[in-house]
Amino acid sequence: MITEKIKTRLKEQILDWLEHNPKRIYISVAPKDTRLITDYLFKDLGFRFATASGLDTPSGFEILYHFSFDKEGVVVSLKVLLKDKNNPQIDSLATLFPAAEWIEREMWEMLGINFVGHPNLTRLLLAEEWPEGKYPLRHEHSEEEGHGHAH
Amino acid sequence: MSHKVVIPIGPYHPLQEEPEFFRLYVEGEKVVDIDIVIGYMHRGIEELSEHKHYDQVAFLVERICGICSTSHPFAYVNAVEDLGKIQVPERALYIRTIIAELERIHSHLLWLGLAGHFIGYNTVWMWAWRYREPVLDLFETISGNRNHYAMMKVGGVRRDIRDEDIPIIRKTLDELTSATEMFKGAVMDDPVIQWRLKGVGILTRQQALEWSAVGPTARASGINIDVRRDDPYGAYDRVKWNVIIQKEGDIFAKTVVRILELFESISIIRQCLDAMPKGPIDADVQEIPPGEGIGRVEAPRGECFHYVRSDGTNRPVRHKIRAPSYMNVATNKVAAPGGTISDAALTLAAVDPCYCCTERTAVIERPSEKKIMNGWDLIEKSRQKTKHFLITRGK
Amino acid sequence: MSIKINILTKSLWAYHAATSPCNNCDIEILDVFTPRHDVERFGIVLAGSVRHADVLVVTGVPNFKTKERLKKLYAQAARPCFVVAVGGCACGRIMFRDSYNSPCAVDEVIPVDVYIPGCPPKPEAIIAGIVKLIDKIKGKK
Numbered sequence: 022m023i024t025e026k027i028k029t030r031l032k033e034q035i036l037d038w039l040e041h042n043p044k045r046i047y048i049s050v051a052p053k054d055t056r057l058i059t060d061y062l063f064k065d066l067g068f069r070f071a072t073a074s075g076l077d078t079p080s081g082f083e084i085l086y087h088f089s090f091d092k093e094g095v096v097v098s099l100k101v102l103l104k105d106k107n108n109p110q111i112d113s114l115a116t117l118f119p120a121a122e123w124i125e126r127e128m129w130e131m132l133g134i135n136f137v138g139h140p141n142l143t144r145l146l147l148a149e150e151w152p153e154g155k156y157p158l159r160h161e162h163s164e165e166e167g168h169g170h171a172h
Numbered sequence: 173m174s175h176k177v178v179i180p181i182g183p184y185h186p187l188q189e190e191p192e193f194f195r196l197y198v199e200g201e202k203v204v205d206i207d208i209v210i211g212y213m214h215r216g217i218e219e220l221s222e223h224k225h226y227d228q229v230a231f232l233v234e235r236i237c238g239i240c241s242t243s244h245p246f247a248y249v250n251a252v253e254d255l256g257k258i259q260v261p262e263r264a265l266y267i268r269t270i271i272a273e274l275e276r277i278h279s280h281l282l283w284l285g286l287a288g289h290f291i292g293y294n295t296v297w298m299w300a301w302r303y304r305e306p307v308l309d310l311f312e313t314i315s316g317n318r319n320h321y322a323m324m325k326v327g328g329v330r331r332d333i334r335d336e337d338i339p340i341i342r343k344t345l346d347e348l349t350s351a352t353e354m355f356k357g358a359v360m361d362d363p364v365i366q367w368r369l370k371g372v373g374i375l376t377r378q379q380a381l382e383w384s385a386v387g388p389t390a391r392a393s394g395i396n397i398d399v400r401r402d403d404p405y406g407a408y409d410r411v412k413w414n415v416i417i418q419k420e421g422d423i424f425a426k427t428v429v430r431i432l433e434l435f436e437s438i439s440i441i442r443q444c445l446d447a448m449p450k451g452p453i454d455a456d457v458q459e460i461p462p463g464e465g466i467g468r469v470e471a472p473r474g475e476c477f478h479y480v481r482s483d484g485t486n487r488p489v490r491h492k493i494r495a496p497s498y499m500n501v502a503t504n505k506v507a508a509p510g511g512t513i514s515d516a517a518l519t520l521a522a523v524d525p526c527y528c529c530t531e532r533t534a535v536i537e538r539p540s541e542k543k544i545m546n547g548w549d550l551i552e553k554s555r556q557k558t559k560h561f562l563i564t565r566g567k
Numbered sequence: 568m569s570i571k572i573n574i575l576t577k578s579l580w581a582y583h584a585a586t587s588p589c590n591n592c593d594i595e596i597l598d599v600f601t602p603r604h605d606v607e608r609f610g611i612v613l614a615g616s617v618r619h620a621d622v623l624v625v626t627g628v629p630n631f632k633t634k635e636r637l638k639k640l641y642a643q644a645a646r647p648c649f650v651v652a653v654g655g656c657a658c659g660r661i662m663f664r665d666s667y668n669s670p671c672a673v674d675e676v677i678p679v680d681v682y683i684p685g686c687p688p689k690p691e692a693i694i695a696g697i698v699k700l701i702d703k704i705k706g707k708k
Contacts, residue, residue, distance in 0.1 A: 076481065
């Protein structure tokens with residue numbers, strides 16, 4: 022089983038292991054270990070990078086890196102919490118595998134998370150004239166605008 | 173003659189669906205690099221979804237894409253059902269599978285038509301779209317709308333397939349089988365199409381892995397993945413079918429994968445109609461507990477990925493959507509360079525993105541001399557190459 | 568009626584601009600040109616450039632990126648240029664009204680002559696809309 026392999030190999034990096042069901046596994050890791058772990062998953066174990074989700078939570082920005090192991094149909098999501106809400110930053114994965122390039126650009130413009138070492142951190146979806154420092158997916162922003170959580 | 177020339181393609185285009193913008197860097201006829209600019213379709217659906225309750229989101233995500241208009245709701249309900257550990261009635265699973273496979277048929281026929289159009293075979297376009305119509309009629313019979321069927325809901329489906337509709341579905345499938353047989357012969361055995369598409373726009377297995385390509389794009393490069401088999405949802409683990417794999421990675425391989433998948437889809441629908449049990453179509457879902465869920469669906473273009481997080485209220489806190497083209501369009505960065513300009517239009521279209529062919533294509537030689545090349549000119553270039561093959565090799 | 572307008576009603580050339588739709592209206596517009604509906608019978612064809620077109624067919628709700636392009640497209644078109652808004656989004660933004668990336672509706676950017684609502688409108692509805700446009704050009708009520 023692939024999950025056992027990850028468990029033994031990454032014993033020291035895993036902060037929390039949540040098995041929602043045998044095919045959906047959530048692993049909490051520290052931001053400094055993400056490059057090492059994703060490198061192991063992608064290059065050594067042959068996981069496919071599905072996507073990453075960025076979230077704005079009260080305790081900080083959370084990034085989930087979703088990896089898929091297609092031989093067993095398992096989705097492993099690495100959870101990273103960036104506690105510094107004023108200056109969120111994490112190492113870029115785009116240099117490890119190009120598949121992460123677009124999604125990091127998207128999280129950068131939508132949530133304002135800085136990806137250190139990204140080769141081309143520019144706007145992906147928003148227009149050029151979109152105001153600097155305004156991030157659509159940050160939650161305090163949408164409440165200010167008034168169409169947030171009232172409905 | 174080795175100065176770089178930039179050809180912008182898009183964002184407006186006469187034929188394809190999404191406006192996307194490509195900047196081709198060419199040296200002579202050869203494409204050396206490509207920039208992809210997207211965002212012309214961005215409507216902020218992920219953020220809108222956080223302001224709608226779980227039932228409304230299904231309608232919202234349906235409108236992400238008009239061609240995959242059941243794949244996104246399907247992935248979304250899978251995610252919510254994974255989150256809440258909801259048991260879906262057996263009949264609903266079969267109905268979902270039938271709808272998803274009908275959609276695959278109409279989407280692949282659509283792509284086949286457009287691909288034919290780009291190489292100058294308008295007959296293929298007209299045929300493919302003519303045979304696509306009965307599939308849309310089936311959707312109208314089942315759901316009341318030709319597109320945006322609104323069949324998916326958390327815990328089941330909204331509408332049942334009536335017993336009196338089943339013979340109509342079977343009859344249409346029979347017609348489709350013979351039409352697909354004809355297509356298989358007309359496209360796969362045609363020497364001109366083979367000359368035109370073989371060895372063009374190759375995406376190697378290694379590149380497909382690095383860029384994490386999905387769906388027919390990955391399967392044409394020899395990667396054996398298919399969410400329907402790897403992580404079964406719906407009724408896919410209850411029917412028998414094959415995953416179509418090709419090794420070459422060129423446009424011809426992608427075409428072959430899609431044509432052969434049509435047969436598999438027809439066979440899946442037939443098996444579902446045979447095995448579909450009677451019973452309820454909807455589980456009574458009371459509330460969604462706090463937690464997170466991931467739903468995956470093999471859309472016609474590849475794996476469609478939805479992540480939903482709930483805090484126990486009636487709205488998702490975060491809903492991440494990743495459409496298959498998001499991964500596949502990016503592969504053009506490695507598939508298009510190395511080919512010629514006349515192949516670029518095809519290569520970009522071959523991943524079945526919502527690729528954009530061109531309106532305002534300007535060939536800029538030097539800042540002072542601008543040559544405006546109409547969007548049709550690019551298609552025309554592609555067609556000329558086909559004609560050239562006809563003349564030089566056809567005899 | 569001038570001879571120019573009379574000729575125009577017999578061969579409308581359409582240019583199709585998708586301003587952030589979900590593709591469905593676009594597919595249905597193309598569907599109108601394929602064998603089942605075949606509006607080429609009436610002299611209606613898709614033009615490759617807006618400079619050759621008499622009708623600008625707009626789908627979708629404009630976002631910040633496409634809004635400016637739509638304005639430019641309309642400015643480039645030869646006059647007279649009629650604008651047809653196809654689909655619920657183009658007619659009134661429907662569910663994207665609250666989106667952060669949808670600043671305005673199509674008719675706030677360029678004047679619209681005919682609205683064809685529906686999500687998506689059926690090909691028959693699109694043809695009916697085109698007939699209404701021709702009637703309008705001829706000056707009929």
